[in-house]
Each structure stands twice: as C-alpha cells, then as structure tokens.
Amino acid sequence: MRRSAFLCVLLAFPAMPAFAQAHDHGAMGHTVMNMADMDGAQMDMMQMDRGVLGPYPQSREASGTSWQPDAASHGGVHTMLGDWMVMGHLRLDAIYDWQTGPRGDDMPFLAGMASVMARRDFSHGTLNLRAMLSPDPFMGKRGYPLLLAAGETADGTTHLVDRQHPHDLFMELSASYSHRLSEQDSAFVYFGYPGEPAFGPTVFMHRASGVDNPQAPISHHWLDSTHITFGVVTAGFVHQNWKLEMSRFTGREPDQYRFNFDSARFDSTAARLSWNPDSNWSLQASWAFLKSPEQLSPLENETRYSLSATYVRHFDGVGQIAATAAWGRKHNSAGLTLNALLAEAEWKPAPDWAFFTRVEWVENAELLHDGEIARPAKFTLGGVRSWPVAEHLKLGLGALYDFNFTGGALAPVYGSSPRGAMVFTRLSME
Ligand SMILES: [Cu+2]
Numbered sequence: 001m002r003r004s005a006f007l008c009v010l011l012a013f014p015a016m017p018a019f020a021q022a023h024d025h026g027a028m029g030h031t032v033m034n035m036a037d038m039d040g041a042q043m044d045m046m047q048m049d050r051g052v053l054g055p056y057p058q059s060r061e062a063s064g065t066s067w068q069p070d071a072a073s074h075g076g077v078h079t080m081l082g083d084w085m086v087m088g089h090l091r092l093d094a095i096y097d098w099q100t101g102p103r104g105d106d107m108p109f110l111a112g113m114a115s116v117m118a119r120r121d122f123s124h125g126t127l128n129l130r131a132m133l134s135p136d137p138f139m140g141k142r143g144y145p146l147l148l149a150a151g152e153t154a155d156g157t158t159h160l161v162d163r164q165h166p167h168d169l170f171m172e173l174s175a176s177y178s179h180r181l182s183e184q185d186s187a188f189v190y191f192g193y194p195g196e197p198a199f200g201p202t203v204f205m206h207r208a209s210g211v212d213n214p215q216a217p218i219s220h221h222w223l224d225s226t227h228i229t230f231g232v233v234t235a236g237f238v239h240q241n242w243k244l245e246m247s248r249f250t251g252r253e254p255d256q257y258r259f260n261f262d263s264a265r266f267d268s269t270a271a272r273l274s275w276n277p278d279s280n281w282s283l284q285a286s287w288a289f290l291k292s293p294e295q296l297s298p299l300e301n302e303t304r305y306s307l308s309a310t311y312v313r314h315f316d317g318v319g320q321i322a323a324t325a326a327w328g329r330k331h332n333s334a335g336l337t338l339n340a341l342l343a344e345a346e347w348k349p350a351p352d353w354a355f356f357t358r359v360e361w362v363e364n365a366e367l368l369h370d371g372e373i374a375r376p377a378k379f380t381l382g383g384v385r386s387w388p389v390a391e392h393l394k395l396g397l398g399a400l401y402d403f404n405f406t407g408g409a410l411a412p413v414y415g416s417s418p419r420g421a422m423v424f425t426r427l428s429m430e
Contacts, residue, residue: 052119052128053178054186054238060276063206063227064196065176065188065234065245069312070279072208073320075430076117077392087117090429092135093214097144097422099402101415103162105145110135111214113171113205125179132173136166137258147404147418148376150366151221153296154256159366164216168258170194171228178238186238188245193264194254195232197247198272199288201308201326203227208312208322209344212354212384214424215400218376219360222328222340223306226288228254231264243274251291251301267291282310301333320348338363338373355383356400368409377405384426396426 051058053065062068078087092112099105115132136143141154143165152165174192181187196203203224204210204217217223229249236245251268272286290302308326315321323345331337344358358380367374382400389395402420406413 050121050126051178051238052126052176053188053190053236053243055180055184056238056241056276057279060282062202064172064174064192064203064232065190065198065236065243066196066200066202066272067243067274067276067282067284068202068208068310069276069282069322071312071314071320072322073314074208074211077429081118084118084120088115088429090114090427092427093424094426095144095214095422095424097146097420099145099147099162099418099420101147101418103147103414104418104420105162107139107145109139109144111139111144115172125177128176128178130172130174132171133169134167134171137169139166141166141256141258145420146216146218147402147414147420148218148362148364148367148378148406149216149220150218150364151225152253152256156256156295159296161366164220166258168194168228168254170261172196174232184240188234188236188238190232190234190236192229192232193261194228194230195234195249196227197229197232197249197268197270197288198234198236198245199226199247199270199286199304200224200272200306200328201284201310201324207310207324208320209310209324209346210356210358212346212348212398213344213356213358213380213382213400214398214426215380215382215402215420215422217342217344217358217360218364218378219326219328219340219342219362222304222330222338222362223308223326223342225253226270226290230254230262231266233266241276244272245274246271251289251293252295253293255295265291268293280311280313284308297332297334299333303331305329318350320346322346336365336373338365352386352388352394353383357381368413372409374406374408374410376407376410379403379405382422384424386426386428392429394426394428394430396428397424398426399423 057070076087076089117130119128143163146164149164150161174195176190178186178188200223231250234247247270248266250265268291270288274284276282288304306328310324312322326342328340340362346356348354361377384396384398386394386396404418
C-alpha cells in the first residue's frame, strides 16, 4: 500500500507546474475565522492549518519530523485533488564553484531539490506523504569541491575530503500518520525509505536560516547528515508546543551509488525533544546511537548529541530574519570525541532579496592523513536576488564567498588563506 502511495506521489511530479494556487505558510498569512461563519470548505481549510504531526500551525513543519519556528514562511504551489491537498516545490541551482590552494579545485554543477507532499485529513487524524528528489547524483560520485568538508566516500575505499558528497536521487520517500488525542495532544508514526530520523535541527537546505545558501555546512556530519537514511521509523507524542519522539533507523550512511536504494537495517536509535516556546523560537535536544555509520570503518559505532535553537522574526510586513545556533558532538567506539559549532543567519529585506552568513568550527580527524585532530573554522557571506518570470516561477542570481581558517598542522597543507567562492543562477517554483 505504501509503495502504491509513493508511486502516486511520484507520478504527480510532471503535473506540478499546472498547480493553480500559490500560498505562503507564514504566520503572517494565517487568517482567524469565526467558527460559526464557516462552511464545509472553510472547515477543510481550518484542518489544513494544522500541522501534519499535531495541533500546531502548519508553518512549523520542516524536514522529516523536525520543527522550525511558527513564524517561518515557506512557499509552495498547492492544489486539491479530491480529498488530498498536494503541494509542490522546486529549486534548481546551476553553480560554478572555486576553492583555492593546494587542496582546492573548481567545478560547475547542478544542485537542488524537488518535493511533492500530499496530505489527507480525517476527523481525528492526518495522513501525510512526502517525496523529495535531488539532482545531485548527476554531478558525479565525488560531489563538489568544498574546503574543510569531509564525510562519506566516492569509491568505497577512500574518504571524501575537501568535497561535499552528492545527495541521493531519492532524498525522502515517507509517510506519516498523526492521531489527535485531544485539542492539545496527538501521537504520530513516521516511516521513511529513505527518511530522516529524530536527530538534530532541520536539515540545512530546509531551515529558514540557511535555505538560500546553496553550500553544505562543514558541520553536516555532526548535525544533520542523517537526513537521508535508508530505513527510518519514528513514533512520537505532541503536547501543545512540545514534541518527544524516538526513531529506529539504519545507522549506515548512504553508499556511493546515489541512484539506488541501500538496504534497510533498523539497527540504530535516536531520540529528540523539541520545544517551540513561542512563535519565534524552536529549540531541540537530541541523541543518537549509530551502528556502523561508516562504510570505511564498519567496526566503529558512533554516539551523537545535538542542541540547537532557531529564531525567526518578520518585520515591516515583508522582511524576515532567521538565525540558528547549533552544537553537535560525536563520540565513536574507538574513543574519539569530536565537537562542532554552527551559527548562521539569513536576512530577507524583501521577498526577492536574501543575504546569508554562516560561521562554523569543527574538530575533524579526516582532514589530516595521519588522523590527527584538526580544528578549522569557516566563515561564509553571500546573497541572492530573484525575479519573478512567470506565475510561481522565479529566476535568481547569487554569489557567496568563504574564508577558511586553517591553523596549526593544517596551514602547510591548505596554503595561506584558502578561500572559496560560488556564483549561481537559481530556478525556483513556489
Ligand atoms: Cu546532506
């Protein structure tokens, strides 16, 4: 049954541009209706304004089962197909990337994602299906040059270092069902193959503070790299603005074959507590035990911890500012403990402008060949300007610049002041 539902979602892809209405989930867009004045259709709309996992504004929904602040706005094109509300979203970035120094490289590539969500509301519950695809595999197994990034493999024998691995063609194929227990409580289950277990903040390409920055964070493998996991089942409970959830999932990272489905093992566990104290904030604390995450070190297990806070605020009716601070820690069974810190922000003075920044610091044992722990930092500044070219369709032009800080043993390896830069054109449908 799940398979046929997924198939339906996939088949809906070509139909996406035909969708009739655009909407904005921002808290600004919420309308308050008098219950007594509602007809059936309005009641339906009211149900749509529930989150898919529980009784809260839909704008709180983010990647997997994660939350972001209610004030976050994210566009999508939506339509009704019978009892289903279907929403589509597309973003494609054509990027040229330069990374300087002896470890640098340059390359053009295509990145982005396409997603379709379909939800159906019942009198006491909500069923939600989601499919998310990525064009990343077309850039090649070695991904794109990114100084100080490390994680996963391109050939099954060596670590990918100073490159960001491509995401899998299928980033998410998931189904969730939430059941309302009262006006304030609900219980839910989520299944993904692939999907995102209950660990970390919302993944970088979906969180309001990083959504316009096309570059992956170098702290990805501390905080949010589990967003593509081949086999996840999560059960959770929502009470008002609190969510407690637990996942069983496949600990192994995706392999270098990015077009296929890896085998599901359900050998790892994660737990996350999320709290949105008001409409501007979203906080989470999470823990995960990953069984044999790395193909190249199959005997090692890993324990990860993460804490994060995201803030979103609207101003002057059109602008938005979003920021995230996060800490991640991983401890492997060989006795190595590595920390990472991230702070990022995005300022949108108007809907067609976005300026973003990100600062990261990581403890990484993969950058130096002898396994010595290095402590580099990275600072990114960038922006994107977009223009509407058709209904729901925007074309953008953006650029970013990276400062890499490589002290100690890294200095001779990376050369003096290694830098990175990207220019990109963006096509987005929302
Ligand atoms: Cu990723």
